Amino acid sequence: MSYEDREHALNSIRENIARFGYHLYTVSGDQTPRYTYSIGLSPKLGHELILGGGIFFMYKEVGKIIEEIVGRLTAGSVSTERVCAVDPFGTFSLRPSDPSWVTLLMLGATDFYQRPDIPALQIFPDDEHMTIDVPNMAVPWSPQSAPIWQWLKEPWTYPVPRKSEAVTDLDSLRGFAVTEACRWEEDYWELFAGAGPEIPKEEKRVVGLGMLLASDPSLALILDLKIGDGIWREDDLEWHEWETPEAKGETPA
Numbered sequence: 001m002s003y004e005d006r007e008h009a010l011n012s013i014r015e016n017i018a019r020f021g022y023h024l025y026t027v028s029g030d031q032t033p034r035y036t037y038s039i040g041l042s043p044k045l046g047h048e049l050i051l052g053g054g055i056f057f058m059y060k061e062v063g064k065i066i067e068e069i070v071g072r073l074t075a076g077s078v079s080t081e082r083v084c085a086v087d088p089f090g091t092f093s094l095r096p097s098d099p100s101w102v103t104l105l106m107l108g109a110t111d112f113y114q115r116p117d118i119p120a121l122q123i124f125p126d127d128e129h130m131t132i133d134v135p136n137m138a139v140p141w142s143p144q145s146a147p148i149w150q151w152l153k154e155p156w157t158y159p160v161p162r163k164s165e166a167v168t169d170l171d172s173l174r175g176f177a178v179t180e181a182c183r184w185e186e187d188y189w190e191l192f193a194g195a196g197p198e199i200p201k202e203e204k205r206v207v208g209l210g211m212l213l214a215s216d217p218s219l220a221l222i223l224d225l226k227i228g229d230g231i232w233r234e235d236d237l238e239w240h241e242w243e244t245p246e247a248k249g250e251t252p253a
Helices: 003-020 059-075 099-105 107-113 147-152 209-215 217-224
Strands: 023-027 035-039 048-052 083-086 090-096 120-125 165-169 180-185 188-192 204-208 230-232
Touching: 003 023, 003 107, 023 059, 035 059, 035 107, 048 059, 048 099, 059 083, 059 090, 059 120, 099 107, 099 120, 147 209, 165 209, 180 217, 188 217, 204 209, 209 217
Parallel strands: 048 120, 165 188
Antiparallel strands: 023 035, 035 048, 083 090, 090 120, 165 204, 180 188, 180 230
């Protein structure tokens, strides 16, 4: 980032803090799950907030969740257990984040304050809204403790483009096994825990392919699919190739 770009970014942060009391920074793209954190709360509340992952929630919903929690914290109405209900998005607990996560994720905050030791609370969803991309930030970051977040430091080793993405569904992101897989482009897959045509649009999400590969190593076979090919599996989790009408000796309709 050039000096001019950095100054522009810092001025935007200062303006938002002056207008709204804090600035929200969202980072997404590549293979690291989306995350959003605040800048400007720690001088007043003693900590910043960070929601790591949480792909269950859409981008605008994350902003609403943090806004509601900030309001509760400012008013002193959050329970002593740091649990906060945010209708209609569920109940969230606020947990101290290990400094390793702050150092890796909250670069805008550490740059703004010009120090690395920024106290932060992780916004942790309830079980109903939990997805595999939500790490336990109370534990120091490592590729072993947070494999889905390993590409913060680890090199990309899969034989597909690092920018590879997958359209998937909330069930797979809750940890249910993917049962349908198809590769449509060099860097684009569809991976569903169920029948893809039956999944409502509002339950589909686009994620980095690495998230699903790290969560379920049995998906490694999808990397060998040719463009246009698909595989499926049932409860036995044994993969089968899709059969086209031609392969079955049938005449397409």
